[in-house]
Amino acid sequence: MxxxxxxxxxxxxxxxxxxxxxxxxxxxIKSISTDPAYKADCAAAxxxxxxxxKSIGIDAQSYETPGHxxxxxxxxxxxxxxxPHLVFYGHYDVQPIDPxxxxxxxxxxxxxxDTAKGQVIRGRGSSDDKGQLxxxxxxxxxxxxxxxxxxxxxxxxxxxxxESGSPSLVPFMKEHADKLKGDVALICDTGLFGHDTPAIVxxxxxxxxxxxxxxxxxxxxxxxxxxxxxxxxxxxxxxxxAGLHDDTGRVTLPDFYEGVPxxxxxxxxxxxxxxxxxxxxxxxxxxxxxxxxxGKTGLQMIWSEPTLEFNGITGGYxxxxxxxxxxxxxxxxxxxxxxxxxDPHKIRASLHAYVKANLPEDCSVEFHPHGASRASVMxxxxxxxxxxxxxxxxxxxxxxxxxxxxxxxxxxxxxxxxVGVDALLAGFGRDDxxxxxxxxxxDLECFHKGIRSWAxxxxxxxxx
Amino acid sequence: MxxxxxxxxxxxxxxxxxxxxxxxxxxxIKSISTDPAYKADCAAAxxxxxxxxKSIGIDAQSYETPGHxxxxxxxxxxxxxxxPHLVFYGHYDVQPIDPxxxxxxxxxxxxxxDTAKGQVIRGRGSSDDKGQLxxxxxxxxxxxxxxxxxxxxxxxxxxxxxESGSPSLVPFMKEHADKLKGDVALICDTGLFGHDTPAIVxxxxxxxxxxxxxxxxxxxxxxxxxxxxxxxxxxxxxxxxAGLHDDTGRVTLPDFYEGVPxxxxxxxxxxxxxxxxxxxxxxxxxxxxxxxxxGKTGLQMIWSEPTLEFNGITGGYxxxxxxxxxxxxxxxxxxxxxxxxxDPHKIRASLHAYVKANLPEDCSVEFHPHGASRASVMxxxxxxxxxxxxxxxxxxxxxxxxxxxxxxxxxxxxxxxxVGVDALLAGFGRDDxxxxxxxxxxDLECFHKGIRSWAxxxxxxxxx
Numbered sequence: 001m002x003x004x005x006x007x008x009x010x011x012x013x014x015x016x017x018x019x020x021x022x023x024x025x026x027x028x029i030k031s032i033s034t035d036p037a038y039k040a041d042c043a044a045a046x047x048x049x050x051x052x053x054k055s056i057g058i059d060a061q062s063y064e065t066p067g068h069x070x071x072x073x074x075x076x077x078x079x080x081x082x083x084p085h086l087v088f089y090g091h092y093d094v095q096p097i098d099p100x101x102x103x104x105x106x107x108x109x110x111x112x113x114d115t116a117k118g119q120v121i122r123g124r125g126s127s128d129d130k131g132q133l134x135x136x137x138x139x140x141x142x143x144x145x146x147x148x149x150x151x152x153x154x155x156x157x158x159x160x161x162x163e164s165g166s167p168s169l170v171p172f173m174k175e176h177a178d179k180l181k182g183d184v185a186l187i188c189d190t191g192l193f194g195h196d197t198p199a200i201v202x203x204x205x206x207x208x209x210x211x212x213x214x215x216x217x218x219x220x221x222x223x224x225x226x227x228x229x230x231x232x233x234x235x236x237x238x239x240x241x242a243g244l245h246d247d248t249g250r251v252t253l254p255d256f257y258e259g260v261p262x263x264x265x266x267x268x269x270x271x272x273x274x275x276x277x278x279x280x281x282x283x284x285x286x287x288x289x290x291x292x293x294x295g296k297t298g299l300q301m302i303w304s305e306p307t308l309e310f311n312g313i314t315g316g317y318x319x320x321x322x323x324x325x326x327x328x329x330x331x332x333x334x335x336x337x338x339x340x341x342x343d344p345h346k347i348r349a350s351l352h353a354y355v356k357a358n359l360p361e362d363c364s365v366e367f368h369p370h371g372a373s374r375a376s377v378m379x380x381x382x383x384x385x386x387x388x389x390x391x392x393x394x395x396x397x398x399x400x401x402x403x404x405x406x407x408x409x410x411x412x413x414x415x416x417x418x419v420g421v422d423a424l425l426a427g428f429g430r431d432d433x434x435x436x437x438x439x440x441x442x443d444l445e446c447f448h449k450g451i452r453s454w455a456x457x458x459x460x461x462x463x464x
Numbered sequence: 465m466x467x468x469x470x471x472x473x474x475x476x477x478x479x480x481x482x483x484x485x486x487x488x489x490x491x492x493i494k495s496i497s498t499d500p501a502y503k504a505d506c507a508a509a510x511x512x513x514x515x516x517x518k519s520i521g522i523d524a525q526s527y528e529t530p531g532h533x534x535x536x537x538x539x540x541x542x543x544x545x546x547x548p549h550l551v552f553y554g555h556y557d558v559q560p561i562d563p564x565x566x567x568x569x570x571x572x573x574x575x576x577x578d579t580a581k582g583q584v585i586r587g588r589g590s591s592d593d594k595g596q597l598x599x600x601x602x603x604x605x606x607x608x609x610x611x612x613x614x615x616x617x618x619x620x621x622x623x624x625x626x627e628s629g630s631p632s633l634v635p636f637m638k639e640h641a642d643k644l645k646g647d648v649a650l651i652c653d654t655g656l657f658g659h660d661t662p663a664i665v666x667x668x669x670x671x672x673x674x675x676x677x678x679x680x681x682x683x684x685x686x687x688x689x690x691x692x693x694x695x696x697x698x699x700x701x702x703x704x705x706a707g708l709h710d711d712t713g714r715v716t717l718p719d720f721y722e723g724v725p726x727x728x729x730x731x732x733x734x735x736x737x738x739x740x741x742x743x744x745x746x747x748x749x750x751x752x753x754x755x756x757x758x759g760k761t762g763l764q765m766i767w768s769e770p771t772l773e774f775n776g777i778t779g780g781y782x783x784x785x786x787x788x789x790x791x792x793x794x795x796x797x798x799x800x801x802x803x804x805x806x807d808p809h810k811i812r813a814s815l816h817a818y819v820k821a822n823l824p825e826d827c828s829v830e831f832h833p834h835g836a837s838r839a840s841v842m843x844x845x846x847x848x849x850x851x852x853x854x855x856x857x858x859x860x861x862x863x864x865x866x867x868x869x870x871x872x873x874x875x876x877x878x879x880x881x882x883v884g885v886d887a888l889l890a891g892f893g894r895d896d897x898x899x900x901x902x903x904x905x906x907d908l909e910c911f912h913k914g915i916r917s918w919a920x921x922x923x924x925x926x927x928x
Binding site: 228231310324337 | 705754
């Protein structure tokens with residue numbers, strides 16, 4: 001450990017209670033971004049963050065947008081030092097609290113609770129993302145308290161619309177691209193891999209969504225009169241959908257796997273070491289058999305292999321009881337998670353061609369596209385990535401790993417495409433944090449070690 | 465033509481205007497059986513029919529039920545004549561009128577309209593079933609007027625709950641089985657085959673309905689986190705459904721075709737002569753390719769072949785827009801139309817076994833049965849069937865045929881099972897009557913020739 005880091009870590013330990021109080025103060029603000037009723041609360045949260053950054057000595061202000069304010073702060077690093085410019089992203093808005101009756105306490109009256117698994121910070125936003133955002137601010141505060149400056153140039157960037165689709169994000173980033181153009185973007189909105197294993201997400205899957213509506217007869221028919229002779233669109237649809245995967249679980253669409261890379265030996269070994277147990281992962285939701293393509297590991301199925309999933313299907317009578325209707329229409333919403341260089345537009349075209357080729361001559365089909373984004377694979381060549389991985393490994397019981405993420409985190413792609421900066425996604429949430437659900441919590445240990453982790457990362461990446 | 469028939473037909477022709485007025489009077493009563501608001505109207509319709517039967521000289525009364533009243537009437541035939549006892553069934557209740565804004569006039573203010581295709585009786589119940597029911601009463605009225613008696617014993621039986629599931633029908637028929645036990649039941653609630661071809665329905669398909677609910681994970685999952693590794697119940701369901709028919713359209717369930725008879729040479733020839741055009745039949749609803757089993761004719765597909773149709777399917781997110789949910793459940797409502805001796809319970813068991821055999825080990829399935837009725841095949845050995853077919857052929861431009869019917873008409877089965885009487889289903893509706901829809905009509909020609917048809921049938925079956 002470097003001589004300059006040890007006193008910072010000590011300061012973090014001794015300042016934990018005040019740090020917690022600052023987080024609880026932020027959590028008391030009802031910054032639900034999706035509900036216009038909480039517009040003033042969102043502004044209040046932004047203002048609190050501006051004040052808090054200023055209290056550390058950071059030049060900060062909030063920026064109005066058509067939606068909720070953005071917060072930006074900036075501080076220079078040591079003069080003449082060859083240290084990187086870091087841009088830190090987090091979001092101060094939170095999910096709605098419905099269904100409120102499932103909360104054991106007021107979601108906006110947070111507190112520290114003792115549980116069988118240790119102490120937790122309970123309340124909306126504790127893990128997503130106020131608690132995570134504050135880990136970085138607290139690390140900076142401790143560093144400033146000890147050294148009177150930060151070890152490198154840092155731009156702070158907090159959004160208030162992450163839970164409501166980020167309508168203002170892209171225009172704002174374009175307008176302020178010069179300020180956001182650091183060397184590496186740090187994003188703290190992800191989790192640990194397993195209980196004690198920190199992780200840096202370097203692969204995010206892309207998405208291609210499509211709704212397919214098949215029409216047979218012009219109107220719903222009586223199955224007594226027409227059943228047997230008239231085309232049933234549910235039968236047409238189910239037959240088409242059933243043909244999209246083969247018996248091994250592989251997607252059958254032509255060209256679907258174009259651009260899917262082989263997993264590198266390096267990542268394969270790192271992932272092997274993570275000792276992921278699919279039965280345990282699936283056991284949490286009542287399943288136990290990995291349902292992906294035969295011959296792939298569980299982590300490949302969720303991180304590095306594409307999927308084609310049916311998200312919704314409907315047709316005919318779906319109410320209570322029974323109607324012997326022979327429906328006019330049936331439809332499906334489906335989405336492909338993409339990896340590597342898969343091209344969502346090419347896959348959409350292949351899907352259209354397949355559906356049309358399998359459509360009976362007297363049926364028609366409508367397609368409604370719903371999003372198309374390529375997978376993000378972070379360039380991890382900047383030395384900060386390996387330095388951060390080492391720093392995280394030093395703080396936690398297990399070695400940190402570069403991992404994948406099955407979902408998509410748009411901000412990472414925005415940093416790459418709008419500002420040209422690779423994002424380093426590290427966070428300290430745990431799987432049982434119940435984000436987006438009632439009784440959200442953040443482990444006190446995660447908050448504490450999260451702050452210490454960022455102090456270590458600041459130290460590691462700014463050795464100069 | 466028999467000497468006694470000619471004056472009856474003349475009387476029918478000269479009495480057409482008063483007959484129409486009697487029908488319009490009945491149609492003005494808002495006897496919507498499914499809506500409790502019209503309970504008094506239903507009773508008023510029953511009372512009107514009782515009074516009308518009495519005015520002809522028939523001993524009639526209405527019977528209270530837990531729902532709407534039943535009407536029964538009775539009159540003996542000529543003394544010592546060896547003529548059959550006929551039981552005539554019709555229903556005086558009508559469908560609701562929603563959506564009322566699609567009616568061009570008040571559904572309960574009926575009138576005679578001139579149209580491009582001839583004069584029609586416009587209004588709710590004109591075809592289903594007040595107009596049809598009155599064809600028989602008017603035939604009896606004319607016969608009584610000329611001969612002072614009817615040519616055979618007749619029991620009249622009118623129901624007021626046919627459009628609302630007939631909850632009182634079976635108990636009532638059991639209680640009054642002795643009165644209903646004639647030689648042949650006449651049911652006037654079906655249509656012509658084509659514009660000018662009368663028909664007697666002798667085959668009604670049965671029904672086996674089932675809802676299948678497949679559950680994978682305990683709750684809806686995020687397809688980013690779990691997509692690829694967790695089982696998707698929509699995929700499981702579509703794959704199971706797609707396996708229920710082979711490439712020729714034949715149902716693959718073991719034992720499904722057990723009890724499906726070969727079409728007799730006789731019926732095959734009669735149906736051939738009907739010159740049914742599937743393209744034309746399907747063209748009415750925007751289709752043109754018969755979708756049933758390869759190698760079967762259009763009429764076989766809707767009358768004498770079983771079907772397995774999907775009536776409704778649902779799972780996951782089906783609202784507007786898109787959600788990348790990986791759902792916990794997916795379900796289908798399906799129904800089989802049965803013919804010959806197919807056993808609905810055996811087919812249900814075969815379906816259950818097939819679904820279970822194709823269900824992944826970590827999914828579960830629930831089955832909800834919705835009805836099980838065997839097909840009805842009328843015994844047409846009673847001479848009245850062939851006599852009636854001849855009589856209908858004499859009235860209409862084309863020869864009458866014994867035909868099938870894809871739907872089910874429960875009253876026919878009740879006559880068979882409860883009273884032990886075969887039903888002769890003959891009616892004069894046309895395909896464009898818009899029954900159950902706005903602007904229902906009954907062709908004046910059908911009303912007029914319908915009355916004449918019943919006079920001919922009465923004459924033919926009671927030659928003694």
